[in-house]
Amino acid sequence: MRDLVDPALLPGLELMPALDLEEAYLPAIREGMEQASGAMPEPVGTGVQWRDEQVPTPDGHAVPVRIYTPAGSGPWPAILQIHGGGYIVGSVTTGHGMMMTLAASVEAVIISVDYRLAPETPAPGSVQDCYAALLWLVDQSAQLGIDPSRIAVAGQSAGGGLAAALTLLARDRGGPAIVHQNLTYPMLDDRTCVTPQPDHLGAFVWTPQANSFGWRCLLGQEPGGTNVPPYAVPARAADLSGLPPAFITVGALDLFLAEDLDYARRLIEAKVPTELHVYPGAYHGFDVMPDAPVSQRMKNDMTIALRRALHGD
Template sequence: MALTIDPQVLDGLSRFVGADAVPPPVGDVATRRANSAELFQRLTDTRTPPPGIKRTDYTATGHDGAEIGMAWFAGASPSGAAVVYLHGGGMILPMQPVYDVAMRAYAADSGASMLLVDYRVAPEHPHPTPVEDCYTGLMWLAEHCAELGVDPARIAVMGDSAGGGLAAGVALLARDRGGPALAQQILIYPMLDDRTVEPDPQLPPEYLVWNYDDNRTGWGALLGAAAGGPDVSPYAAPARATDLAGLPDTYIDVGDLDIFRNENIDYARRLIDAGVPTELRVLPGCPHAFEAFAEQAAVSQRVMADRLVRLRSL
């Protein structure tokens, strides 16, 4: 018997995702970008930004000399905690603009300030550029703590989907390079493993917001011919890391109708085995990005409350 979707989530999802949509073929990045731009603009149009949060734009110089855009979101009385946030998009979608409201909401509801990094995406910018751009954002924040009113001991890295995978990659880079010490990594249904390409019979295809063809496309764009092979860097696909010891306290949430479910559960188990305090939430009846499509669903409200608990604990 296949898993079933939460009725409230299905109601929200059906408002935005048409059942008769024709999926683009593997490798078609342009169509995925066009479809996602239209979809996420409609989602954004339904959101009202909370008051009291100021946005300030900055740039930092990346590993290759390029200028990396960043947006800083802070309230009038920030807590001193800060989060480097990395947006989703399957490694191929430049989605930073549609995250403005989400960053304001996290900052308003938690007191933590948010640094949203506009990292460059594949295939125009394959690995290691995306994760290096994100690490640049972390280094910039660590170097500007005093002027931003940030406690350097209260910095976290957070991201959703591809951004969750990049957040995990940044945490590995920070550990291995002796970079800024992270208080937490908060991974929202993270994209961790380039080998997730075979369909799971428990997952009804009609509920896969991000499906296996999408996954092949995203990883192929990021890694090229190396995708799925033996020589993939753990900074690109953190599930490839053989040593997870020394990583920061970790929070992961994922729906049970998400193709990333098993790789997320396995990563959480391996973190625990490595001695890393880890909290894992697996949400029944929830596909990828469920809380974005069904903001008012009870399960969405619960998972957002869980994320805010982590942000407030920084």
């Protein structure tokens, strides 16, 4: 099935081999990802400054966040960024360099959330951490140089699922207002685990086995069941009306293709302005090859959508 992959993306399959995930392996996988992310050089010439902060929560724990501030003077729009990792791995170091580049190109302050991971913290702990960061962002907007009327949420994979869930939670709690949701190959629906998929979807990187494991860790139960924790599975929300405009991207070989297409359809039917991009020959996480033309197209499409939402470009 490698013949279906965009040739420019083939080397990425060596960087991200599919894993048979088990809970016993998680500490080693997390450590390896942190080491790999930490070894990546920062992009030069962005003018972006970054620092780490701690966000207090009502139950007494703190949520680490990493703040990226572009050069110049604000007030800036803000992007609440939520990293990927199947709900079970990843941190603010995931995509650190990409966040520096994005803050400069979009001209926005980015607040990246180091939410608690499953299975140690099952749902709804992760989305509650993201909501605490959103509230803090608004409360500290003057100190952060942020215009609180221009806030977007963005995420990749599980982070895209959390970004979608966060918009639902913020809508139902009456704010803060979010002007845009930017979802990159989002992980939205645990029912994909019990729905047969064509063999070529999910053949690479994030497989059906990995997907079942990630959802099982987050939900604390087998995926695809009758009941799930609130705000854990955005695709299960009965009402998608009143949500912020959405931008959704997914590769044509991604296991999440069908659920992302269906979520975009439901948003459109709920009268939510929605932009959808499907990239041929692209597997899950294909932008691990940032110089591939298809990755450049996705980055450009995402940047345009964010600038339009936050600056009116």
